Amino acid sequence: MATHTGVAPPALAASAAYILRGNDIGTLTTAAPRLYPHLWSWDAAFVAIGLATVSVPRAIAELRTLLGAQWTTGMLPHIVFGPDEGYFPGPDVWGATTPSGARTSGICQPPVHAIAVRRVLDAGRRNGGADRDLAERFAAETFDRWLAWHRWLATARDPRGRGLLEIYHGWESGMDNSPRWDAAYAAVRPREDLLRGRARRDLEHVADARQRPTDEEYRRYLWLVHQMKEAGYDDDAVRETVDFRMTDVFMSAIAALASDVLAEIGDELGRRAEATELRALAERFRGGVLSTVSPDTGLARDEDVRTGLRLDAPTIGGFAPLLCGGDPRVFSRQLALFTGPEWCGHPDLRYALPPSTAPGHAGFSSRTYWRGPQWPFMNWLLYWTLHRAGEVDLAMSLRAEGLRQLGDLAFGEYYEPMTGEALGSAHQSWTAAVALDWLIVPPAG
Numbered sequence: 001m002a003t004h005t006g007v008a009p010p011a012l013a014a015s016a017a018y019i020l021r022g023n024d025i026g027t028l029t030t031a032a033p034r035l036y037p038h039l040w041s042w043d044a045a046f047v048a049i050g051l052a053t054v055s056v057p058r059a060i061a062e063l064r065t066l067l068g069a070q071w072t073t074g075m076l077p078h079i080v081f082g083p084d085e086g087y088f089p090g091p092d093v094w095g096a097t098t099p100s101g102a103r104t105s106g107i108c109q110p111p112v113h114a115i116a117v118r119r120v121l122d123a124g125r126r127n128g129g130a131d132r133d134l135a136e137r138f139a140a141e142t143f144d145r146w147l148a149w150h151r152w153l154a155t156a157r158d159p160r161g162r163g164l165l166e167i168y169h170g171w172e173s174g175m176d177n178s179p180r181w182d183a184a185y186a187a188v189r190p191r192e193d194l195l196r197g198r199a200r201r202d203l204e205h206v207a208d209a210r211q212r213p214t215d216e217e218y219r220r221y222l223w224l225v226h227q228m229k230e231a232g233y234d235d236d237a238v239r240e241t242v243d244f245r246m247t248d249v250f251m252s253a254i255a256a257l258a259s260d261v262l263a264e265i266g267d268e269l270g271r272r273a274e275a276t277e278l279r280a281l282a283e284r285f286r287g288g289v290l291s292t293v294s295p296d297t298g299l300a301r302d303e304d305v306r307t308g309l310r311l312d313a314p315t316i317g318g319f320a321p322l323l324c325g326g327d328p329r330v331f332s333r334q335l336a337l338f339t340g341p342e343w344c345g346h347p348d349l350r351y352a353l354p355p356s357t358a359p360g361h362a363g364f365s366s367r368t369y370w371r372g373p374q375w376p377f378m379n380w381l382l383y384w385t386l387h388r389a390g391e392v393d394l395a396m397s398l399r400a401e402g403l404r405q406l407g408d409l410a411f412g413e414y415y416e417p418m419t420g421e422a423l424g425s426a427h428q429s430w431t432a433a434v435a436l437d438w439l440i441v442p443p444a445g
């Protein structure tokens with residue numbers, strides 16, 4: 001098998017490992033060398049999945065760094081800052097330090113981490129010997145920490161038990177400027193220009209500013225951070241005061257999936273009561289996600305909690321039911337849509353992979369971040385989940401196309417869907433990580 005540029009799998013794997021090694025600053029793997037010189041929560045999970053293919057101990061160290069910054073509430077913060085001062089908004093803006101002394105942001109990201117624990121455990125068992133012991137000890141020692149994270153989400157972020165997680169910043173979704181959030185952001189009116197006199201460091205590291213959110217968007221992002229900081233990052237106070245309050249259907253589906261995965265780990269550890277609790281959570285989130293599916297479009301929808309309005313933007317977020325399952329009819333309708341001409345089967349796509357926003361939609365922009373480009377880590381997440389759900393052919397096609405896309409060895413943050421051009425940051429860690437997993441771990445493994 002060769003990629004589109006003829007790169008042989010060993011060369012691609014070696015390059016991916018080289019990228020991860022290069023981004024490793026000892027305690028953490030930066031999400032990207034220049035644009036993102038710190039640890040990001042959901043990136044760290046995918047990074048650990050990739051690292052597990054070359055070093056189980058190093059994968060564990062990555063997850064331990066994240067856990068070392070866990071808040072006493074159970075929240076895993078979306079950024080754990082390293083020593084580099086080259087990111088804005090940095091620790092001075094967030095003003096959040098944990099009792100353990102970790103400098104963090106004050107918000108979270110989707111809870112994909114149990115999948116990483118599963119993958120690390122499996123890698124340890126495949127290798128045997130010291131790796132097996134280490135991975136099993138790690139899973140047993142940290143199980144309660146992951147559980148605390150899921151419990152925090154279930155209480156602080158789903159206060160009414162609807163099975164839908166609330167977010168208070170688009171950054172929490174990990175899909176920052178997706179059209180999913182346009183309407184909610186339009187209602188955010190910053191009362192101070194917190195960008196004035198501050199440099200957008202992110203724009204220094206991309207070829208073209210159009211690949212990133214606009215200044216107008218950044219003013220709103222900073223205003224929300226300001227509001228949360230003013231509320232002392234207190235969960236109840238933030239919920240009541242912040243100008244952005246949305247349910248995130250994709251994050252909720254990830255919570256369902258990851259709760260099931262953590263329950264399976266709980267079973268293996270003999271933690272039966274906790275496994276039962278996690279399965280009930282998975283059921284709750286699955287029910288929440290399914291309750292939002294539009295009978296017209298077949299896509300799941302986010303909701304503005306303040307107005308009760310459901311949002312119909314056709315984005316990758318609408319495919320949340322593909323991650324959590326639960327209703328065979330919804331699932332097969334989504335599969336048809338996903339592989340059809342509006343999405344992966346769109347005739348103009350260079351690779352049959354899901355764009356972040358449907359081409360043709362008013363909010364679509366082929367080079368702009370979450371408004372159109374394809375994201376390799378997302379392709380991996382869907383590959384892994386669909387394989388687990390028994391959709392092996394589709395999963396293997398995502399894997400093959402995903403690897404062809406990465407044959408340019410750029411390890412881009414995201415890709416222009418029509419031309420295949422790498423955009424955003426080069427040498428993005430989670431992109432390298434998923435390439436390694438695809439190349440090294442047997443698909444059923």
Ligand code: 9WN
Pocket residue numbers: 031032036040042043078171173174175176202
């Ligand atoms: C803000 C690190 C992160 C990803 C997100 C992605 C982007 C940050 C930014 O980069 O967000 O959190 O500065 O743009 O949207 O999904 O975790 O790779």
